[in-house]
Amino acid sequence: MRSYNQYCSVAKALDVVGDRWTLLIVRELLARGPSRYTDLRSGLPGIATNLLADRLREMEAAGLVEREDAPPPVATALFRLTERGAGLGSVISELGRWGVPLMSDYRPQDAFRGQWLRLPVRMFLADHEPGQPPVSIEVRAEDQTAVIDVADGRVSLRLGAAPDADATITGPPPRILTLFSGNLPLAEAEDHGIRITGSREAVRRILPRDSGQAISKLP
Amino acid sequence: MRSYNQYCSVAKALDVVGDRWTLLIVRELLARGPSRYTDLRSGLPGIATNLLADRLREMEAAGLVEREDAPPPVATALFRLTERGAGLGSVISELGRWGVPLMSDYRPQDAFRGQWLRLPVRMFLADHEPGQPPVSIEVRAEDQTAVIDVADGRVSLRLGAAPDADATITGPPPRILTLFSGNLPLAEAEDHGIRITGSREAVRRILPRDSGQAISKLP
DNA sequence: CCGGATCCGGGTTGATACTG
DNA sequence: CAGTATCAACCCGGATCCGG
Secondary structure: OOOOOEOOHHHHHHHHHOOOOHHHHHHHHHHHOOEOHHHHHHHOOOOOHHHHHHHHHHHHHOOOEEEEEOOOOOOOEEEEEOHHHHOOHHHHHHHHHHHHHHHHOOOOOOEOOHHHHHHHHHHHOOOOOOOOOOEEEEEEEOOEEEEEEEEOOEEEEEEOOOOOOOEEEEEOHHHHHHHHOOOOOHHHHHHHOOEEEEOHHHHHHHOOOOOOOOOOOOO | OOOOOEOOHHHHHHHHHOOOOHHHHHHHHHHHOOEOHHHHHHHOOOOOHHHHHHHHHHHHHOOOEEEEEOOOOOOOEEEEEOHHHHOOHHHHHHHHHHHHHHHHOOOOOOEOOHHHHHHHHHHHOOOOOOOOOOEEEEEEEOOEEEEEEEEOOEEEEEEOOOOOOOEEEEEOHHHHHHHHOOOOOHHHHHHHOOEEEEOHHHHHHHOOOOOOOOOOOOO
């Protein structure tokens, strides 16, 4: 990217991360952890393969990303954030928070990935009964499956299935987001395309208690 | 900007503010308040005039900016942030904080504007003696002049001169930044191109007490 | 299948000139 | 002062190809 040539820390930061796709690559590495090239590509639907390669090189040169050659047997490289790169987490968080109201428009061409739930989970959900034993909740949105683990008073999300989950939540991504943000009472969820099986108590345990104003009301 | 077409609030946010120059226009409106077109242009050195006009139109359409026609006497239009646009303040702050270490490279072609000190002032300076009477400190960096007002335990910056200031700080922008960030002890400042006149007590009152690790050490 | 490199068309940006 | 017009240069997106 061309430099803005301004002696201002915001401009200097944008000189480094202002290129198209750069911050989304950081988002992906934050959400997935160290990733292979191909996994990054699938987590960044729409990116041209040459652009991903270009950006990763630039980000490596800028000290945001490290390329780690895996040991001989696998022979596949991993990309991971450096500490400096991970320092962009707060920027991503604030951008994501600001963008929440925009989630009310879900267009057919919008892609969705399970790991993109990690930020909303951290932002909206909490364990309201930390004393209780751990539970796990499977989330199925579109064709993506992820698992919310609740333990030690903390809520976290991982990719993959959990056949023995205490509950499952199934529905289109925007409905699930609305549910998580506190704008869709659990009681009304089933009327809006959400299906819940198993322990509703487990779900109630982590949903926001007060309705957030985050996402616009349902139509 | 082309949409990323991803159902993720970070991607949606970047769909709106990810274009080149857009966040810097927000920075400028945050730092200066409602501004005329020409003032924006001078606060965004390097921007092409057609791009500024384009961006302002897009930002108006996106609800970030309002165009206010001033009352008859002046007959000049002002651009101001909407509440939604001002909500980007935390994004700008985090970007600016992340960019602080990059301020160690000051290149000859880097432009500088007095209002760009507003973020560093808010980030680094504080009134350590809130009980004392108000003071004002004039800052001269490059050809820019600004005034730091200290009153009611708060520190703020405004553009313009203060002939009756209690103290003045003069020096190149990077040295002043280093001083503000706590990485240049006041005692050594004069050896590094900083000139201070008037009450050093007034200056000491607002400088950080502990040396921050923000900006890299001096060469 | 993984991890890119190369090529090309089109859209965006940048610089400058010009205008009400 | 507040933009519009024009055009060249650059960047991005999409497709294709290539070596392990």
